[in-house]
Amino acid sequence: MASVSDVTDIELARLKRRLDREQKARAESEAIAERALRELYKKQKEIELLQIIAVAANEALTTDGAMQTALRQVCAHTGWPVGFFHLKNSSGELLPPTLWHLDKPDRFETFRRVSEALRFEPGIGLPGRVLASRKPAWIADVTKDPNFPRAKAAADIGVRAGFGFPVSIGTEVVAVMEFFSEVPVEPDESLLEVMADVGKQLGRVIERKRAEESRDEAMEASRTKSSFLANMSHELRTPLNAIIGLTELLCENAPRFGTEKALEPLRRVLRAGRHLLGLINDILDLSKIEAGKMDLTLETVTIQPVIEEVFGTVRPLAEQNKNELALDSPEGIGSVYADNMRLRQVLLNLLSNACKFTKDGTVRLGVTRVEEAGQHWVDFAVSDTGIGMTEEQLGRLFQEFAQADASTTRQFGGTGLGLAISRRLCRLMGGDVTVTSEPGKGSTFTMRLPAQAAALTSPIEIIAAASAAETGPAASQGSHGTVLVIDDDATARELIAAHLVANGFAVETAANGVDGLKKARELKPVAITLDILMPDIDGWTVLPALKGDPELTDIPVVIVTIVDEQRRGIALGAAGYLTKPIDRERLVEILSRHRSADGPSEVLVVEDDEEHRQLVRAILGAQGWVVREAANGRLALDALAAKLPDILLLDLMMPEMDGFELVAALQANPAWRDIPAVVVTALDLTAEDHRRLNGGVERVLSKNSFAPAELMARVGKLLLEVKGQAKR
Amino acid sequence: MKGVVFNLLEAVIQREYDDDTWEALLEQANVGGAYTSLGSYPDEEMMKLVAAASSLLKTPPDDIVRWFGRNALPLLAQKHPHFFDAHKSTRTFLLTLNDVIHMEVRKLYPGADVPVFNYDTSSPEVLLMEYRSHRKLCALAEGFIEATAAHYGEELALEQPECMKRGDDKCVLRISVKKLKV
Numbered sequence: 062m063a064s065v066s067d068v069t070d071i072e073l074a075r076l077k078r079r080l081d082r083e084q085k086a087r088a089e090s091e092a093i094a095e096r097a098l099r100e101l102y103k104k105q106k107e108i109e110l111l112q113i114i115a116v117a118a119n120e121a122l123t124t125d126g127a128m129q130t131a132l133r134q135v136c137a138h139t140g141w142p143v144g145f146f147h148l149k150n151s152s153g154e155l156l157p158p159t160l161w162h163l164d165k166p167d168r169f170e171t172f173r174r175v176s177e178a179l180r181f182e183p184g185i186g187l188p189g190r191v192l193a194s195r196k197p198a199w200i201a202d203v204t205k206d207p208n209f210p211r212a213k214a215a216a217d218i219g220v221r222a223g224f225g226f227p228v229s230i231g232t233e234v235v236a237v238m239e240f241f242s243e244v245p246v247e248p249d250e251s252l253l254e255v256m257a258d259v260g261k262q263l264g265r266v267i268e269r270k271r272a273e274e275s276r277d278e279a280m281e282a283s284r285t286k287s288s289f290l291a292n293m294s295h296e297l298r299t300p301l302n303a304i305i306g307l308t309e310l311l312c313e314n315a316p317r318f319g320t321e322k323a324l325e326p327l328r329r330v331l332r333a334g335r336h337l338l339g340l341i342n343d344i345l346d347l348s349k350i351e352a353g354k355m356d357l358t359l360e361t362v363t364i365q366p367v368i369e370e371v372f373g374t375v376r377p378l379a380e381q382n383k384n385e386l387a388l389d390s391p392e393g394i395g396s397v398y399a400d401n402m403r404l405r406q407v408l409l410n411l412l413s414n415a416c417k418f419t420k421d422g423t424v425r426l427g428v429t430r431v432e433e434a435g436q437h438w439v440d441f442a443v444s445d446t447g448i449g450m451t452e453e454q455l456g457r458l459f460q461e462f463a464q465a466d467a468s469t470t471r472q473f474g475g476t477g478l479g480l481a482i483s484r485r486l487c488r489l490m491g492g493d494v495t496v497t498s499e500p501g502k503g504s505t506f507t508m509r510l511p512a513q514a515a516a517l518t519s520p521i522e523i524i525a526a527a528s529a530a531e532t533g534p535a536a537s538q539g540s541h542g543t544v545l546v547i548d549d550d551a552t553a554r555e556l557i558a559a560h561l562v563a564n565g566f567a568v569e570t571a572a573n574g575v576d577g578l579k580k581a582r583e584l585k586p587v588a589i590t591l592d593i594l595m596p597d598i599d600g601w602t603v604l605p606a607l608k609g610d611p612e613l614t615d616i617p618v619v620i621v622t623i624v625d626e627q628r629r630g631i632a633l634g635a636a637g638y639l640t641k642p643i644d645r646e647r648l649v650e651i652l653s654r655h656r657s658a659d660g661p662s663e664v665l666v667v668e669d670d671e672e673h674r675q676l677v678r679a680i681l682g683a684q685g686w687v688v689r690e691a692a693n694g695r696l697a698l699d700a701l702a703a704k705l706p707d708i709l710l711l712d713l714m715m716p717e718m719d720g721f722e723l724v725a726a727l728q729a730n731p732a733w734r735d736i737p738a739v740v741v742t743a744l745d746l747t748a749e750d751h752r753r754l755n756g757g758v759e760r761v762l763s764k765n766s767f768a769p770a771e772l773m774a775r776v777g778k779l780l781l782e783v784k785g786q787a788k789r
Numbered sequence: 790m791k792g793v794v795f796n797l798l799e800a801v802i803q804r805e806y807d808d809d810t811w812e813a814l815l816e817q818a819n820v821g822g823a824y825t826s827l828g829s830y831p832d833e834e835m836m837k838l839v840a841a842a843s844s845l846l847k848t849p850p851d852d853i854v855r856w857f858g859r860n861a862l863p864l865l866a867q868k869h870p871h872f873f874d875a876h877k878s879t880r881t882f883l884l885t886l887n888d889v890i891h892m893e894v895r896k897l898y899p900g901a902d903v904p905v906f907n908y909d910t911s912s913p914e915v916l917l918m919e920y921r922s923h924r925k926l927c928a929l930a931e932g933f934i935e936a937t938a939a940h941y942g943e944e945l946a947l948e949q950p951e952c953m954k955r956g957d958d959k960c961v962l963r964i965s966v967k968k969l970k971v
Contacts, residue, residue: 075808075809075812078812079808079812081823082821082822082823083823084823085821085823086792086823086824086825086828087825089823089825089828090825090826090827090828093825093827093828094827097899
């Protein structure tokens, strides 16, 4: 058995050395582990810092917000009390810092003032060095640095170490950030690497802001352009209208004016004027489409009347070239979902093109319903037996100002804009225009537009139905009768109901059309308010069902809706609507409806343009109207005060008091409210314009065109009126 | 040089000789001898230890280094078997040195200055490995390769047609192996 004495001194000494070595190795490995942990912790903090700044850079609402967060976070990370930020201006100079983070603002006030007062050229001072090198820079002790203009202020206050880094977009430095500590600190390369990343993140913020600014500028430019075009087109069209109108007069009344000999040149003037007007209209359309300003009123349009009207217009053109117009459209082709006016425009464009490029041939319009991939469409195919086009010509066909070849314009006329506009309009309406062609044999242009399953009656008819309903006698159930509110929107139901209850009505509600019809039959209410846009069956379907039921047909229905106010607004707000140049037949026709039964009828023409007034006077005078004139809205009010006309013909853009203001004044005066006003304007009316014209006359109220309180007041007033009539 | 190499040398000496031999080597080389695997120590200390072993064991330094490699490899194979188990032959194993083995070494021992080999695999029989290092430890590589062949039960033919120690700008290890008949 071994004993302690067996262990020799040599062995003991050896063991001791070994133990020493082991202890030393262990201490060393612990130190290594601690260093690694510290490094890890630092890295983690740096990553956190980067994350916070990345989030701020992405989410901050303003550049300053993101920069302020970065200053605060970097100061917190480093424990350094001073941080600030210089923007670089467009000529490459650093601007004085405007954003600061200061732990002790009073203490660093002098340093701040000095930093704000100095200008740092590239290479000068800390920010200048960063700007020149586009890299972070570190100064261990600024008071000992030869290139630090603020050294004295720093020494006085106790600012010692500093670092700066670039905020950059790509390689471009857009700003410089500076940070300072109160004690000297040796350069920390890994911190500077992190700061370089921070600078890149912040660069993105500035990059984004620049993009937003240039987008805003572009949008502003586009708005300016649009309004310029609108105004310009008005300025161009006003004299052009006078030229066209007066030339027409000269042509038609040639014997009276003694202008027979000049007839041919006059007709050329007329043609040239109309061509110019078409060009202006096309350019305006195109620029509206490009500016995203084309307001379309999509609705269900019954096809047959549209075709008849367009054929009527295009027939003379077809006859000019001895073309036969043919129609392949099945009985009951139904309707298409489109903007009524634009649908006509595109059809007219395609048909008149076909007539223009075909001689002694046939121009055929084929209308078919098509189902493709579950979508229902209506195809309008216009085919001709004309000159046709080559592949190469087809390729350029829909581009602006591109006709099949340069000689086309000379030979066939036209602006070269029609097809480009047609295609864009169709695309805006959810469809397209396509073409197939063979040179020498002819072309087929197909306009495809979405169909709508339900065959709805046109909006104008609905209004008539609604108006008729309101004037009909109501089945009274006593002074506080029940009103049925049909609306899918709970808030709307509550609002309408609250107002009606406050006015002494009992209210029943229905959240959909089916329920509404059922309740109407059960309750026989004194009146019904009806929403148009509802799931299951909509208001357009409920209304005929109500009117078709003998027991319900006399109940007045008030439509309360947000649907499609634009076209309806025209129809309701004004007795008629004409655009310049005046279609004389339409003018005469509209006015004839308002002729008084006895004696000569009187029209008051409110128009600032002298030539235009003359033109109207000539047209209407020939029809036996007594024409009075007023050069602006204010004079018109004087004229009205003197004597009431049978009808008002009204320009919108006038000095002193414009057409809108005049309409408002008419509506405000009970004696004038019922004078029909026909708007004559070269102005392209916006939805807002329509609404302004739409004052007071309507029985259809629009949810979105009135404040809720006003809406309520109107609904209540209407119902009281209806009740009053019923009692009488 | 990383402490882990010194630890390996200590383990090999202690296993093949005894504690006293390691003590004697440390004394003869006049080095501290406290090595921790994660630490870094001057290459010079390793050279001193090799020189001491050379004089103590009366063996040329390169042979000491080769012997060290041959005996260190089984220890490594024991500690990290999965790097070896993934292969069945010396050749495929050697081809993983740059991308697998030394990659792992760098992860575990930050700052490890491991060599990068260039391979010539144009011949299916003969593998050419180029070694360049200021340490000129081609003998260590030879020792490792010899032990690797033994690990996979292969007969090895190893030559160095070029060697930095003979004035070439690089060492070329020409390796061919064949399975031993069992």
